Amino acid sequence: MSGFVSFVSAGPGDPELLTLKAAARLRAADVVLYDDFASGAILDYARAGANLVAVGKRVGRPSAKQEHVNRLLIDYAAAGARVVRLKSGDAGIVGRLEEEIEALQTAGIDYEIIPGVTSACVAAARGIPLTRRHTSRRVQFVTGPDVTGRLPANLNWAALADPESTTVVYMGKRTFPALAAKLIEHGMAPDTPALFAESLGRAQERIVRTTIAKLAEQLAQASAATAAVILFGALAGETL
Numbered sequence: 001m002s003g004f005v006s007f008v009s010a011g012p013g014d015p016e017l018l019t020l021k022a023a024a025r026l027r028a029a030d031v032v033l034y035d036d037f038a039s040g041a042i043l044d045y046a047r048a049g050a051n052l053v054a055v056g057k058r059v060g061r062p063s064a065k066q067e068h069v070n071r072l073l074i075d076y077a078a079a080g081a082r083v084v085r086l087k088s089g090d091a092g093i094v095g096r097l098e099e100e101i102e103a104l105q106t107a108g109i110d111y112e113i114i115p116g117v118t119s120a121c122v123a124a125a126r127g128i129p130l131t132r133r134h135t136s137r138r139v140q141f142v143t144g145p146d147v148t149g150r151l152p153a154n155l156n157w158a159a160l161a162d163p164e165s166t167t168v169v170y171m172g173k174r175t176f177p178a179l180a181a182k183l184i185e186h187g188m189a190p191d192t193p194a195l196f197a198e199s200l201g202r203a204q205e206r207i208v209r210t211t212i213a214k215l216a217e218q219l220a221q222a223s224a225a226t227a228a229v230i231l232f233g234a235l236a237g238e239t240l
Helices: 020-028 040-045 066-078 097-107 119-125 176-185 212-219
Strands: 004-009 031-034 051-054 082-087 111-114 138-143 165-170 193-198 206-211 228-232
Touching: 004 020, 004 066, 004 097, 020 040, 020 082, 020 111, 031 040, 031 066, 066 082, 066 097, 097 111, 119 165, 119 193, 119 228, 176 212, 193 212, 206 212
Parallel strands: 004 082, 004 111, 031 051, 031 082, 138 165
Antiparallel strands: 165 228, 193 206, 193 228
16 A cells, blocks of 8 residues: 655744644655755654654765665655655745655655745844835745756846846855855946845854955855755844
8 A cells, every 4th residue: 555755844843833734644654755954853753663864965965865865755655654855944845745746646656845934024023024015025035056066057147137037045154255246237226135045943053244245256166065045135134
């Protein structure tokens, strides 16, 4: 008898930001396949005796191949297990959700998606409005690297350099210096406010308010080992 896969959104790391449904699925799971940034205290919600399998991916570090993760999902579910695929933040944002769903659909395995809190919203909870009437009516999410780890070549630069939008960059620590240079080239002011939020929801959380030009200089010398999100635009320098 086939099992079932729950794609569970872990949020940014603070277990108090888990939804009730996410916690319930963890308590019922036979197997939890978890990302690096969806571990720690979040895994304390897993059922005692559940098989916990690390399948996280880190830039520049040995990581599970996507094909291997897909195979594990299929094999565990085909054996009748209740499987939780635990993803950091919201499972549908920068999480390769589509690839894993397609693998399950091809194998005829049922699944569900449990949404969660994405890091952009957690950053907003630190005192940053993401939108404001007459100032920034639009929020746009973008991934920092492409599949090769470099800055994507086909970005909409006019939209990203729009001073009346709030832009959120996921996984952008390595590529932000190149991104900032392109933004400035396309007309964005170097002193446009930027907010760098690292390890959100964790004990080592760090928030830096700066500008796109200064942040690019800082990140050119930084390590990409920790999870971070970058926000820029007129509202990124504000506090509530």
